Amino acid sequence: MKYTTFNQKSTNPLVEPMFFGNPVNVARYDQQKHAIFEKLIEKQISFFWRPEEVDVSKDRVDFQKLTESEKHIFISNLKYQTLLDSVQGRSPNIAFLPLISLPELETWVETWSFFETIHSRSYTHILRNLFSDPSEIFEDIVMNEEIKRRAADISKYYDDLIFATQLWQTLGEGTHTVNGERHLITMRELKKKMYLCMNSVNALEAIRFYVSFACTFAFAERKLMEGNSKIIRLIARDENLHLSSTQTILNLWAKGKDDPEMAEIAEECKEEASHIFLNAVEQEKQWAEYLFANGSMIGLNKDILCQYIEYIANHRMSAIGLGQPFEIKSNPLPWMNNYLNSDHVQVAPQESEISSYLVGQIDSSVSEEDFADFEL
Amino acid sequence: MTKPDGNLTIHVVDGEAISTSHDETILETLEKANIDMLFHCREGFCGACRSRLIKGEVEYTTDPLAFIDDDEILPCCCKAASDIEIEINQ
Numbered sequence A: 001m002k003y004t005t006f007n008q009k010s011t012n013p014l015v016e017p018m019f020f021g022n023p024v025n026v027a028r029y030d031q032q033k034h035a036i037f038e039k040l041i042e043k044q045i046s047f048f049w050r051p052e053e054v055d056v057s058k059d060r061v062d063f064q065k066l067t068e069s070e071k072h073i074f075i076s077n078l079k080y081q082t083l084l085d086s087v088q089g090r091s092p093n094i095a096f097l098p099l100i101s102l103p104e105l106e107t108w109v110e111t112w113s114f115f116e117t118i119h120s121r122s123y124t125h126i127l128r129n130l131f132s133d134p135s136e137i138f139e140d141i142v143m144n145e146e147i148k149r150r151a152a153d154i155s156k157y158y159d160d161l162i163f164a165t166q167l168w169q170t171l172g173e174g175t176h177t178v179n180g181e182r183h184l185i186t187m188r189e190l191k192k193k194m195y196l197c198m199n200s201v202n203a204l205e206a207i208r209f210y211v212s213f214a215c216t217f218a219f220a221e222r223k224l225m226e227g228n229s230k231i232i233r234l235i236a237r238d239e240n241l242h243l244s245s246t247q248t249i250l251n252l253w254a255k256g257k258d259d260p261e262m263a264e265i266a267e268e269c270k271e272e273a274s275h276i277f278l279n280a281v282e283q284e285k286q287w288a289e290y291l292f293a294n295g296s297m298i299g300l301n302k303d304i305l306c307q308y309i310e311y312i313a314n315h316r317m318s319a320i321g322l323g324q325p326f327e328i329k330s331n332p333l334p335w336m337n338n339y340l341n342s343d344h345v346q347v348a349p350q351e352s353e354i355s356s357y358l359v360g361q362i363d364s365s366v367s368e369e370d371f372a373d374f375e376l
Numbered sequence B: 001m002t003k004p005d006g007n008l009t010i011h012v013v014d015g016e017a018i019s020t021s022h023d024e025t026i027l028e029t030l031e032k033a034n035i036d037m038l039f040h041c042r043e044g045f046c047g048a049c050r051s052r053l054i055k056g057e058v059e060y061t062t063d064p065l066a067f068i069d070d071d072e073i074l075p076c077c078c079k080a081a082s083d084i085e086i087e088i089n090q
Helices: A035-046 A056-065 A068-088 A092-099 A102-132 A135-140 A145-173 A185-220 A226-254 A260-268 A271-289 A303-318 A336-340 B024-034
Strands: A174-178 A181-185 B008-012 B017-020 B051-055 B057-060 B078-080 B084-087
Touching: A035 A102, A035 A226, A035 B057, A056 A102, A056 A226, A068 A092, A068 A102, A068 A135, A068 A145, A068 A185, A068 A226, A068 A271, A092 A102, A092 A145, A092 A185, A102 A226, A102 B057, A145 A174, A145 A181, A145 A185, A145 A271, A174 A185, A185 A226, A185 A260, A185 A271, A185 A303, A185 A336, A226 A260, A226 A303, A226 A336, A260 A271, A271 A303, B008 B024, B024 B078
Parallel strands: B008 B084
Antiparallel strands: A174 A181, B008 B017, B051 B084, B057 B078
């Protein structure tokens, strides 16, 4: 079905599924099929922040004092996060927007992706402060084998869905041969690709970021690289919200609260979804090994980090009905909770969620009694 | 079921029964009792503290944004509204 940027047909978005229904026409938010996405948009916008607000100048001095192995950990993590946000800053838009049928979900995806671009810009802010020319760091992201392997896995499901969508939009359902390769395009296949892609994005938001977060906060525990840590805390807060949205989408499907066919697919592809998650867990453990290849850092080593990945994976997988595959029961890095707590995120007062700044907090109806205790 | 002092009781499955007051969230009560559990945002949007409510009622202080099933609660943003029994995800 050809994509149209403004569907002229009159539709009722209250009965549309999240994806693969009629294309969205009017961007209206007065009524919502799934009110949660409107609430997520509001929450995300209330989190707005700019990397330049965080002073990272002290980090340059700290960085010079780090050992070579610690520098490797720090810089490798920044490279990996740069890769993750490069993907997330564009892919939800390109892969999901053409298939979305609800205005509130469309705007949520755009808002989500926009915030990933803020994260990308903040990595430049951090690196520009540490190096007079950060080009070498950025260039290595597409050269480094460890990072490339992860990039391939992360972009695979997106690319697959995007290509199938393009065939469907131009040629419709059927078997199409492109460059000698046959592709079966049916609605069921498209929905399956969408389901798997959403699981892969969920795994990305749920655990892939957390190895880097743990290293960053381990530096902060030693009062090192604190500017960077402040920025990563803001990023972690946003990522928590993004994770919540992919978990919601997966659960709405699985519990039959949206498209009934997606509930069937969720059941049918459960094992594959688990596999996507477990594969991400395995890759993150390998990443931990790469990070600590030249030596550990105080407060964190490969084994603890791998236990933390398993611990987090148990929680994230059970949140989407995939059970708890790992033995670990208690949090090996309890101090992480404090860094992920949004109360402790420090931002400029005009940007934070202090109620005095929230729009609509001012009461426009004032009665005479409100001035009863006033004396002139 | 309210006790004379106005406090309610939280029974934790495989754990102890603890007293909670009206001005604290369930997560705060559990923390005071040194019961460890996973949390991140403490504002109801990340879902990390998701727990199962077996018995009783809770009252939300903030509208939860994370997906929770019908029998689940987010202890970071709700208070006990009666004596409750919960199963927590450590």
